[in-house]
Amino acid sequence: MARDYDVIIVGSGAAGLAAAVAAADEGASVLVVESEKKVGGSSRLSGGHFYAAGTSVQKAAGIVGDTADAMFEHYMTLAQWLVDPAVVRRYCDLSAPTLEWVMGLGVKYHKETLYVSGVGSVPRGHPPEGDGEEVINVLDGHRSNKGVDVVLDSRVTGLLTNDEGRVTGIRIGDDEATCGAVILATGGFGNNPEMIEKYLPRAAATGDWRWYIGADGARGDGITMGQAVGGIVDGHDRALMLATPGFSRDLEVALPGWLVMVNQDGRRFCDETANYTVIAGLLNKQGGNAYAIFDEPARAAAKRSPQFQAYWVNDVLEQKAEDGRIFRADTLAGLAAKAGIDPDGLEGMAERYNADVAAGEDTAFFKKAAMAPIQTPPFYAVEIRPAILCWTGTGLRINADTAVMNKADKPIRGLYAAGETVGNLHGDVYIGGGGSYGPCLVFGKLAGENAARYAKELND
Known part of the structure; x- marks a missing residue:
């Protein structure tokens, strides 16, 4: 049966746009759907720092010997192992290669601005020239050049599934678009008081003191849609305050x-x-x-x-x-x-x-x-x-390949998630500056690649 696109991505922040570029590079036809009037979401408002180990920027600054192994040990110790080791391991392993990929697209990171991020002693914080807005602009430029379609000011209201439970598309009101795989990259839920009350009691407890620095569209839509097709939520009461x-x-x-x-x-x-x-x-x-x-x-x-x-x-x-x-x-x-x-x-x-x-x-x-x-x-x-409230860490549980998991700990076929929509990556203590934006790029790129390959396999 013909489908409208190979991959549909819900959300156009760093995770969604990285997914779009990566999926297009795999030869997939791609649609990005964004609820706001322009791409970028909270990622555009961010400093865009990238927490990574073993990068060329570190080496240029004379920092040698930092590795994904060292980053993983620090991350898991700080998080007291209250996160998903396989997902954290994948982030650590792919942090440097993904940073190099983003640099290859045109984002500039300088050795002079490299800094010690968080409570560690090794400089792993990589601020981009032009902050998060420039990262979004670069990714969006490549998205456009690769023929990826974008629909703005359109809020996805649900996912389509077939009789076997495989995700086959999206719904926007009465309109539908079909695909081989969907990537949920809608960000967090900092602008959804009901979800804050449910999933972030420590944030809810701050009462009328609380305010959110992210985008208006951060309403937790991806989490809600993922749950509706069997996805489970992880990372209860996790956020950066x-x-x-x-x-x-x-x-x-x-x-x-x-x-x-x-x-x-x-x-x-x-x-x-x-x-x-x-x-x-x-x-x-x-x-x-x-x-x-x-x-x-x-x-x-x-x-x-x-x-x-x-x-x-x-x-x-x-x-x-x-x-x-x-x-x-x-x-x-x-x-x-x-x-x-x-x-x-x-x-x-x-x-x-x-x-x-x-x-x-x-x-x-x-x-x-x-x-x-x-x-x-x-x-x-x-x-x-x-x-x-900077970002929310409660979200959908994924495996190390970014597939959304159900309560039987099995991947939901055709459904992937990346960025702030993910809930099994962040612990009670934030790893440091770039520890949220970095995973958006790492898992966005990975989700794009894996979703494109999955969609292709459906044709084989």
């Missing part, structure tokens, strides 16, 4: 070193300048919030800088205190009473911390940043929550 005082919807991912952060017992629980990949998890372990503590001289000295523009600035902090958004008191005991912090714990913490400041060494958490004492009133307490 960033800490924020919630003053405004500005994206600042770090905390300044001059403040201290305490839980309700008044105890510090981390180096306040720790990487953004771990801060949210540490806050969740404290019950979902904590308080930044500082005194008047520290507030007055908080000037704007390239890193801190929106929150941790003297005039902003003063205004928020006047508005009652920040607790302020003339004694630490009084501050503790207002914020609901144990006063003995807070005073004891300040005593030790002030001694450390005087000695020039953080004996508790070894913070390297310049520290400020907590000794001159008024004193301030700013509530912090992990409430900026």
